[in-house]
Amino acid sequence: MSQEINFDGLVGPTHNYGGLSRGNLASDKNRGRASNPRGAALQGLEKMRKLIGLGLTQGLLPPQERPFIPGLRAVGYTGTDGQILEKAFQDSPALVANMSAASSMWTANAATVSAGSQTSDGRVHLTPANLVAMPHRALEAEQTHRTLSAIFKDTNHFNVHAPLPANSLFGDEGAANHNRLASGHGAKGLELFVYGRDALRGQSGLKFPARQTLQASEAVARLHGLSDGETLFVRQSAEAINAGAFHNDVVCVTNDNVLFFHEAAFEDTALLEKQVLAKGNTLGFKPVFLMAKRDALPLQDVISSYLFNSQLITLPNGDMNLILPIETEETASAKAFVDECLAGDNPITAAHYMDLRQSMSNGGGPACLRLRVQANASQQAGIHGGVMMTPAKIDALENWVRQHYRDRLIADDLGDAAFLQETREALDALTQLLDLGSLYDFQR
Template sequence: MSSTSKTVEMNFDGLVGPSHNYAGLSHGNIASSSNQGNAANPKAAALQGLAKMRRLLDLGIPQAVLPPQERPYVSGLRALGFGGTDGQVLESAFAHSPALVANYSSASCMWTANAATVTPSADSSDGRVHFTPANLTAMPHRALEDQQTRLTLSAIFADRDHFAVHAPLAHTPLLGDEGAANHNRLSASHGTAGVEVFIYGRDALGPKTDLKFPGRQTLQASESVARLHGLNAKNAVFHPQSATAINAGAFHNDVVCVSNETVLFFHENAFDDPAALKAKITAQTDLLGFDPYFLMAGADAVPLPDVISSYLFNSQLVTLPDGGMALILPSQVEETASTKAFVDQTLAGDNPITQAHYLDLRQSMANGGGPACLRLRVALNPAQFAAVQEGVIMTYDKITHLENWVKAHYRDRLACDDLGDPKFLQESRDALDALTQILNLPNLYDFQRSGT
């Protein structure tokens, strides 16, 4: 397989699954709630995601995919006492509760920023890349994902000399873990030691806070992940997420903040005391010998509601091979006056960000997921890069193959009422079975292992 001569950051994008729908399951996610009950277009959603991957390749950014999970999740429904053939299990569960089947049919694993927290080998105590799958206990439909996520990551990152895939944290309110969506990293380069910044929504052992929406990530989960990954007081920072941001609809910190190498790009309301966070980070980066660049959008110039609706900070911030950085932004940022003006100001300013690329991700955005939600960042040195399961690494030909696969298997209209149809179940399984052959990930799903 092709490799690279230096440490690079590879973006592992979630491949949108055939059950992409708008059931409005995510409390605190305004876009998801606002579009509840609308018909979705899974084919368009998947093709939009693949177009984003193609654009990253155009920019010289290594790109890979994480496959969707099996949905509808019949094994999960069967464990709840529904019996018969798989089709009968789905039909009887839907007759009992369409809302239950909606939870077991969600395509939410497409947002792989929630798949896991990743620590590169430059930071870990044992020199391996560490992954902890997020337990996602805050939302019932997402709490179903973590065990399959562990299986998938273990298949892709199978070489134990280079990778450590941990078990998810226990499913308890004390350890609510949302993965990389509440995690940032600052470093001089992808291959050098950095500071990992864990942002938490609540301290589960501290005083109760008055939040309109749940603080999904707990301090205790962040601390546990840091310990599992071999981090210490010199390379881990813990800081609370702003209640203002959570209550406005920033259910994850990556709605209001993104980092890349030396840059922390964030909104003024992302943190109650931005100066305190800057001080914590600077104290650590001074020890590592590099200066962080804090690029903040003021609330007066860019109102928080505009940030939430456009997903300005749920952009990908990537390092370009020839120098400088690029923002990968949803088209809504370009269509919102305040956010477009801030991006233009940023590009004209004296900072590392030199390019902005606006992409149509409307199907994902309507469910509350922008460019940053759709990717999991993994820094890899040459040996680690070569050890990644080759089938998931994207080339232009592989993207074309996946586009044709989507066109052959995906519906262009899916309503919530369709989720209980055994014909849709078979369509989804046919699609996933073909996908595992394309990606060379055999027996990835329950239905394949059981022969149904």
């Protein structure tokens, strides 16, 4: 039997509000604020604990090495690692901020994943995102490939591809622009790729970058061996991007046969629904469209509440639940739409509101923090066991966070060689806790 495993990103010790992500309104708004890495990591672990308590299988992806000294060496800095960091910070705090972002915590951008039921060879395929739209995120691709290859190393069941070429033609943001619709987790279904721009035709009418290209989505579908009958490429609306929906998962989420979305999520909603209905009829599922309309739920409320950046999950008994940030509960129009869905004739039976304010303040909600991997029993057995979560493992990780993480971090801390040593000690202890060996450059 297939299950959907949520692999949540563990917030790293350099979690800070650098305001590095143009088009991400929360990131811009909170630039320069003091952050709380310890609180952020504990909030994320509490979400993982909640999903385990609901009966789901939960995994974890470790944070990346930050500050990233190899990146500073690559642009001409020399000396010991501590000297490099301090000299670079003296020259350019902004450069060091880019090399210190904890943005890999948002694992919806780690990769695009296709279930074995969809792929030509029956294996689960994962393509790490190149994230070329933002300099601080483009640093992640190589380590993400290494990490995923260590966790999904059983090549009988998994195929971890290299990232797409790192250029603007193949701008790839991972699963944040990818959805799947089917009758159930193990069933063959429809892979819905959402793009912001066709890189061969240019970009118009946008004040913020459209990060995902059609060409990247098409390339991933080819790499994963997906058939034309089981894929659909849909354009995100310029209205949504300009409002602050820098990824499609800010305005849309799917689970099984349910499409939960805002009226402004796509360029042509009527065409999308028509195409999904036709594909569903062929593939054996009847789609359920839960759409919030502009008049009742303005886009500005969608962006501030992150309603559609919720996790829509299927429980062991078949019911669906929403995992939402408390900002949704605090936004009247968003809360009203959730209540309307709960009272309606659809599979969603409950909503759980969670405190993820440290992540939300940087523009990432529940769905940003997780990568969905669908796997049958044999495939699950091939996943590295050290990253699979239990209540006891979460207890151990919480103790590790309390031992190694600061509860307050400001921009000036990022250029301190002593802080670099702190982060490395933390990550070294983590790889032992997760039995991942020498995962990071500084360990090699």
